Each structure stands twice: as C-alpha cells, then as structure tokens.
Amino acid sequence: MSKQVVETPMMKQYNEIKQQHPDAVLLFRVGDFYETFSDDAITASEILGITLTRRANGAAQFVELAGFPHHALDTYLPKLVRAGKRVAICDQLEDPKLTKTIVKRGITELVTPGVSINDNVLNHKENNFLAAVYSANGKTFGISFLDISTGEFLTTEGNKDETDKLLSSFSPKEILIERGSKRKLGEYFGSDYFFFELDDW
Structure with missing residues (x-):
C-alpha cells in the first residue's frame, strides 16, 4: 500500500501559485532567497549554473531545489529570459514577522523574452519585439509586432514568404501563436524563435 503524499504548507502554497503560470519558471521568495522547485529547479540550475539540491516535502518525499539570494535577481533574471524562459516572480506580500501563519505570497511580475521593461533584461541597442502570428488557412498570415519598451506597434498580413521576411527583419524575442500550431509554424519559419x-483567440 502506497503512502499518501503530505505537502508542507509552503509547498502547497507554491503548487497553487505554480498552477497559475505552469509554463513559466517560478521564482518563489522564501526569506532572503528566490527558490525554484522540481522541474523549475532543474532548469534554473542548468541555465544559471547554481547548485541543485533536494529538500524534504512532507512524509518520505523529496523535491529538487535551487535558489539564489534575492539581491542577485538582476543578475539571474536576464539569464533565464535570454534562454527563452518565461519567469514568474512570486514575492512575499506581507512581513513574515507580523504573521503567525504562512506568509502571503503572490506573483508580482511576469517577465518573458518579448515582454520586459527590466533594464537588465533589455538590450538598449535593439528593439525587443513581441510578435503574434495567426493563420486560419496556412496561406495568409496575420502578424503584429509590439515593443512595450518603446511603444512601437505594427500589424499587417501577407503570405508565408512575406511573413518569413518580416520575422527575419524584426527578429522578435518571442512569438505568440495559437495552441497546437507550433510544429506547423516551426516548419514554415524555422525553430530559432521562442514560440x-x-x-485560441
């Protein structure tokens, strides 16, 4: 008979917050550190070159853990984003000294390759375009480009070759696409982009 896995209150809170952004690396503030757990910890360890460890998570269960001091966020956040990762930053929303229960936490920022206003993530010598591409028939494509750091917004439509030229010219940091279309758009435009x-919108 298998044992029932018991989550600690903090890991329960972490898992609830992680469900809000399952595709992002969740940086979870614990005291003076941002911690990552499970698959996020493995990813962070590989990209950032930080130590991967394990910690107890309730009865007879362990979870991967990797973290860094909160004051090093400006060093590590750009590395994750430039590696094509979406990053959800979860901070403590109350002073731990003022509560007798688990500290309230929440997402305070979502940083993606195409959506960032963080000076340490942006390269000020080039645009930081977020693109969106959609095609209902595989022949005509709607495409838009947005750089939130400059306010530039452009939109047009064209055939596959015209869309490919625009993507090459604008070099978006991230491309938003309809769920289920990644393989097909990768065949059309290459796999060098972060899709x-x-x-469906």
Whole structure:
C-alpha cells in the first residue's frame, strides 16, 4: 500500500501559485532567497549554473531545489529570459514577522523574452519585439509586432514568404501563436524563435 503524499504548507502554497503560470519558471521568495522547485529547479540550475539540491516535502518525499539570494535577481533574471524562459516572480506580500501563519505570497511580475521593461533584461541597442502570428488557412498570415519598451506597434498580413521576411527583419524575442500550431509554424519559419502557445483567440 502506497503512502499518501503530505505537502508542507509552503509547498502547497507554491503548487497553487505554480498552477497559475505552469509554463513559466517560478521564482518563489522564501526569506532572503528566490527558490525554484522540481522541474523549475532543474532548469534554473542548468541555465544559471547554481547548485541543485533536494529538500524534504512532507512524509518520505523529496523535491529538487535551487535558489539564489534575492539581491542577485538582476543578475539571474536576464539569464533565464535570454534562454527563452518565461519567469514568474512570486514575492512575499506581507512581513513574515507580523504573521503567525504562512506568509502571503503572490506573483508580482511576469517577465518573458518579448515582454520586459527590466533594464537588465533589455538590450538598449535593439528593439525587443513581441510578435503574434495567426493563420486560419496556412496561406495568409496575420502578424503584429509590439515593443512595450518603446511603444512601437505594427500589424499587417501577407503570405508565408512575406511573413518569413518580416520575422527575419524584426527578429522578435518571442512569438505568440495559437495552441497546437507550433510544429506547423516551426516548419514554415524555422525553430530559432521562442514560440509561446495560447488558447485560441
């Protein structure tokens, strides 16, 4: 008979917050550190070159853990984003000294390759375009480009070759696409882009 896995209160809170952004690396503030757990910890360890450890998570269960001091966020956040990762930053929303229960936490920022206003993530010598591409028939494509750091917004439509030229010219840091279309768009435009799938809009 298998044992029932018992989550610690903090890991329960972590898992609830992680469900809000399952495709993002969740940086979870614990005291003076940002911690990552499970698959996020493995990813962070590989990209950032930080130590991967394990910690107890309730009865007879362990979870991977990797973290860094909160004051090093400006060093590590750009590395994750430039590696094409979406990053959800979860901070403590109350002073731990003022509560007798688990500290209230919440997402305070979502940083993606195409959506960032963080000076340490942006390269000020080039645009930081977020693109969106959609095609209902595989022949005509709607495409838009947005750089939130400059306010530039452009939109047009064209055939596959015209869309490919625009993507090459604008070099978006991230492309939003309809869920389920990543393989096909990768065949059309190459796999050098960071595609992020969204539910049908």
